[in-house]
Amino acid sequence: MRVKILSGITLAFFFTFVFAFALWNVVVSFLRWEGLFPTPNFFGLNNYVSLWGYSPFNVALINTLFLTVFFVPLTLFIAILIAILLDQIKGGVFFRTIYMLPFAIAPSAAGIMWSWMFNPSNGTINNLLRLLGFNANIYWIIDRSLVMYSIMLGLIWQTSGYVTLIILAGILSIPIVQIEASKIDGASTLRIYFSIILPQLKEAILTAWLFLMIFAVKVFDFIYTLTGGGPGIASYVLGILLYNTSFIGLDFGKGSAIATLMVLYALIFYLIPRKVRR
């Protein structure tokens, strides 16, 4: 009896917070809800319609798409290369531990570390480039046209070690006999990776891709402490826009509409891997 009561309490928490709240969020997105406790009026699709052509939303959407189109495949590609590298050398565990380190650091703290890296006057990257003989005076996160690339560099630093680990686990799960057999047949290392290992990595790559896609749409902490969405609104992403609209602008109706769109977007990525596997 005690077990059932405790489990019931746990599930009540789970369903209330995770599902009832998510549904409630959808309801709020159809209301005009400004300020903390107004008398909400039905607003139809107006919250959604008002996003259309609202320039911060356009910027945020484009930047989020930028991350899914560039950051995700690039990180995946880098991680596959690093996983192959670690598979080839001894001491892979040692390097793996170092490469994973950034993922253990809080994204908000990482954002602060990188704001010093990107500091234009005597920040780490510009200083390193100067030591190497370049006349570097690059405004990494102050230049509007550069800021999203700089953010992407930081995000790659934070996630690629973890993604490498997912891929590496996939490589290590391939039976060693298969690889040995093709070695005896005289296949080159490159050929073994292309014809034997890569095709069997489908599952691991799909897992990594899914993780990165969801990471890219949720990203908030790192950008919040690094640029705060600036300069101006140049590095707005959906997460930053949602926060500013809801908790700075106190327009909860519009904020909920943004959140609902983000959930729909993430749900697509929940369903795609299921389709691919069938």
Place this chain on the structure above:
Amino acid sequence: MKVNLFLYAIALFLAFFYLLPIWSCFTASVKTVEELSTTSPLFLPWRFNLENYIVAYNALKEGFLVSVAVSTATTILSLFFGSVCAFTLTKFKFKWNPYILGLIGLGVLMPFNAYLIPTVLVISAMGLYDTIFALIVVHFAFGLPTTLVLFTSYYLSIPDTLIEAAKLDGASDWKVFSSIISPLSGPIYVVVAVLRFTFTWNDLFYGLILTKQNRPIMTALAGLKGGEYAFAWNYLMAGTLLAVLPVLIVYILLGKYLIRGYMSEITKVQ
């Protein structure tokens, strides 16, 4: 052999890239303001200026206490309720159990953005805004999908025959849980504990939207960057290192479990 040396060179270069931000954070944290602009961020100063750490600690100590309390309480609650609930979901033959398990999997992938606004409204309406209690409840509840996924997948690997044998001897459900399941759960308790502690400690967002004075460590740190220490990089970097230190220690000592937690969170839901 030549190829091998080349590969090690690349591996070392990558290690340099991954460690550089942490290293330059450390060098800045022991410099004076003048040294920040006159010396290279790559190198340590001649004399360590440890006063930065005292300043940063004083600015962040309330945040430390809040985060210690919230992370510890969240971890304990998650271990206790999570394991009991997962036990019910896997070892009792309720007909809706498979559906609940499916929904838990979906819950893992639900972006946290979905619950933010209702959370703020409910917490404020209950008068819990700016309390440690609110942070604990929220972290416990939103951590549940992952916690339950980890526990249920572990319990599925414990054979049912063990439990049936105990039940034939007349053991109650609670007795089965506390004397059979729980002692077998050591590794998964560590995985969940490490994961929950880390996530709660690293949280910025809930601190941002649910607190004003009682801010957890990461929110307090972000506040320093946006506020009084905006350009005092030496203080800011010392504070950043202090803030990430507990999780870094966990990662170095228990990294294996942390990684296992991360991995199952992403793979078990599919």
